[in-house]
Amino acid sequence: MDAMGGDYAPEEIVKGAVLAARKDDVEIFLVGTVTILEKELAKYKLTNGSSINVIEASDVIQENESPVDVVRRKPNCSVAVAAKMVKSGEADALLSAGSTAAAAISAIQFMGMVDGVYRPALVGSLGSFAPNTVLVDLGANVDCKPHQFLAFAISGSVYAKRFLNISDPKIALLSTGSEESKGSDAVRQAYSLLGNSGLNFIGNIEGSDILSGKANVIVCDGFIGNVLLKFYESIGGYAQVWTEQKLKRYPPVRALVRLLFKSLFPATKISRETEKQGGGILWGVDGVVKIAHGASRAPSIANAIESAKEAVKAGVVESLKSELAKFSQGGKL
């Protein structure tokens, strides 16, 4: 665990590690400044069998530094050291609530990419309204080259198979129209690549079809994906406020609406589902990398640890490698 990354690091990271270690069969390595981490860890009583180790990382990334600098100037910062531990086999997964870019760059540089993948992507299920739909990329790649969309589609397909139990996921490209000619240059070139890939590609879909369930895997660049995800997660809260305002003259109905939103209306659960998983997996690097939200508190960190453990057990990296190998052999990647 990158114990120094995150809005509430290292306090909440250490607390989250303690929570996870108490309830789970997991060995945790907290990577960062040893003196600080040991002081934090001393606040908690660990039960017998709990295993938390502290590993020194001599470099510290400052707020004004570019994440790219990790590679050349700060190769011993906490997230980089954690990535190297996964590469060497000392750890099975890396978890960071710090800069996504720094974690991604450390993973690329120190763990390496799976053959056929250029850059890692964030994959996530839309849950609630579209439980059988995943979106790729959720924000790791702002500008994408056409061949990246194919790797995104394969990653999303593996996710849908392993976590949603969909045997032959339907894949679509998010665009401004269903016709092949619609979208940016990269999207139009990607259409052709996906069409010839052998994947179950159903063509372009528009924004209005995202929640329809037409596609199990929706592929887009990280800029669109990240904007879309945050908008989607905000809908529930605003819908509740809007409905309550409309009903302010009818307090009993308003109370009922509040209750419905809190317990039944699915939109408000979207964030809770994301919270439950503690963030997303970075797909395409040669190892399990879990990216937790920067604002994660201890319970979310504990959930992220559990989720990273599940990803290791599910063999997501091996599944992705095996799926990608089929395309590499066919010369499509």
Added chain:
Amino acid sequence: MTVEDQVRDIVAKITRVDKSIITRQSTFKEIKADSLDVVQALVAVEETFGIEIPDEEAQKFQNFGDFVSYVESRVAQEEKV
């Protein structure tokens, strides 16, 4: 294999572009290399040739040719030593 060929191979592998389109006049923008591609290429070249490329030198590279020329001069220096 010349230093230029080796550097070209490294850059082509990282940026995933066909090495035939990388000429000495090609800018990093023309070969669609972003900042991470450039840094990865610098690290790979440093490791391959056992040299260190200071940031202030790397920032002067206007195109692939500048990059290659710098690496060639450093490799020649190392050989003399």
